Amino acid sequence: MRGDSFARFALAHGPNIPERCAPLLDWANRRLAEGTWSFCRVQEARTGTDGIYRGWNGQRYHGLNFAAQDYLGLAQDPRVIDAARGAIDAFGLHGAGSEVNGGTTPPADELARRLAEWLGQTHCIIFPTGWAAGYAAIRGLVRKPDHVVIDRLAHNCLREGALASGASITAFDHNNVTSLRQELERIRLLDDKAAILVVVESLYSMDSDGPDLKEIVAAARDHAAYILLDCAHDLGIFGRAGTGLADEAGVLDEIDFIVGSFSKVLATTGGFMASRWRQCTLSVQAFGQSNTFSNQLGPIQAATALRTLEIVASQEGERLRVQVLATAEHFRTLLEQEGATCIGRPSALIPVLTGSEKVGREITRRLAEDGILVNFIEYPAVALGASRLRLQISPQHGALDLNSVAKRIGAELRSHRPVSEHSLTMA
Ligand SMILES: Cc1ncc(COP(=O)(O)O)c(C=O)c1O
Structure with a gap:
């Protein structure tokens, strides 16, 4: 099964790093020659x-x-391109610093405010990518004694954030609330002190499916757990004013931490985390790593997302x-x-x-x-x-x-x- 796939190259041994990477390149080149290398x-x-x-x-x-x-075909919209050009004139090409140390730009600040308002939250922070948002949100919210209970098929950024946080990780069966409840029950029986963060997506992009969000919220509440929802693929497409499947399920205001990406609907790179707790977004800025140790989203991308959001919500x-x-x-x-x-x-x-x-x-x-x-x-x-x-x-x-x-x-x-x-x- 592992024969002709990336799985064959996942493990690497030996002191010579370039040498042990070579078989992967040979394999890619063979596929290139036969026309089946569609990556990069x-x-x-x-x-x-x-x-x-x-x-x-x-x-x-x-x-x-x-x-x-x-998804909404706005990446070449002349109004959005004008907004990006306007941002270059007003703020230049680059924010030139991390958000935490260098400060953010006015379009990013305004974008954060508008995203929070749109999603019915009070606070929002911005990241250079959606991947960074998912990773940092979990990394910054939970710690070693805590538990992350995560859908088995959750996106790589969520799994990596959970791993890096040091919390205990439990995977439950994909979109299966019974399985989620069983895991929450088991964890709470053993540990009634630590925080539990339930991590799900509203629309999984590999399968175009998602959980019953009402049931997910109920399961989390019954076990004093918090919910982090990644809505990268449904935001802008479903819900009132495009506020996603959580809105469609009637639970948007019950989600504790919302993360998402600009790259599917908002015509540029970037991501965000929104919440009703300023102390939690601050904790992510302080401990999530990517707001401190990576440069902020640039003014062009922020202005692009901001203008596109106006159209999306209209x-x-x-x-x-x-x-x-x-x-x-x-x-x-x-x-x-x-x-x-x-x-x-x-x-x-x-x-x-x-x-x-x-x-x-x-x-x-x-x-x-x-x-x-x-x-x-x-x-x-x-x-x-x-x-x-x-x-x-x-x-x-x-x-x-x-x-x-x-x-x-x-x-x-x-x-x-x-x-x-x-x-x-x-x-
Ligand atoms: C659920 C989910 N979260 C985060 C991301 C990462 O977003 P970005 O491409 O903006 O980094 C993706 C990417 O496709 C995704 O599917």
Whole structure:
């Protein structure tokens, strides 16, 4: 199973570091030669439905782009570009210091205020990436005697933050509230003094699924635990004014710590953590590491996110949400009619199972050569043998001939063996 995957290179032994990294490069080069190395490429076109990717060997793939994360299609909006230009004129290119030591810029300060207001929280802090936000929030909130109870499939930044915090970590079954309750019960029986932080996402991007947030909140409250929710992929897409699935579930004001990313809907890099407790955001600034030991988000990115947020929270944002979800649902239906296994719920991303890595890589290559550019997801992002294509949709995709795209994807899938049910389980 581990044979032809990144798993083969996860362990490394011996004193010579470059030498022991070499087999990984050899493997990548072999895949490059056969056209199945779709990672670390150069994106040559502007973000949009038309994509040009250049691989390491200079080979260009030009086609319909389903590989960009720009769920409301605002990354090329002229109003947003103007805001970014205005920030350069007013504040220059760079914040030139960490947030804690150097201070933040006015667009970042305003962005933090607006995000807190939007989410019904009182405080918000900003990070250079969404990854840094998830990592730092957990790292800064819990300590060694505490417990983190985390969904088994939670994003890498959340797992790394939990590991770095020194707290005891317990994983519960994906989206399974019964499993969460069992773990909380067990921990509280043994330890009624320490803090417990329940960590979940509202929409998992590899599966396009999420938990019953009302039930998650109830389970946490019954065991005197706090909740950290990462809403990277649903914020801007669901809920009133785009405030996400927690709003849709009616529990937004019961989430203790909300983290998210700007990179899916807010047209730039960056992330945030919002809460109703200033002492908790301060603790993350002090102990989360990334606000102290990494430079702040730049003024261009802050102004970009701020202007985009205005659009996202407006009536226009409402129309874009309706469009992207209608387009994604329509595309899922077309893909399923062609025999594709689209997992999860309708959202701005569509995971299409391919199962074995070998099959998925080959399908991705053939689609790219045929002018359909998709992300290929394989271990370590998902379990071995559970590879998938991830199609990312924006409102602009609605103008494409999705029927013929679905037919071409369906034909590729049918020419390979069917995906078996067991491939869905984590290795
Ligand atoms: C749940 C979740 N959190 C955080 C991140 C990281 O966000 P960013 O790419 O902005 O660093 C991602 C990235 O895709 C994610 O899926």
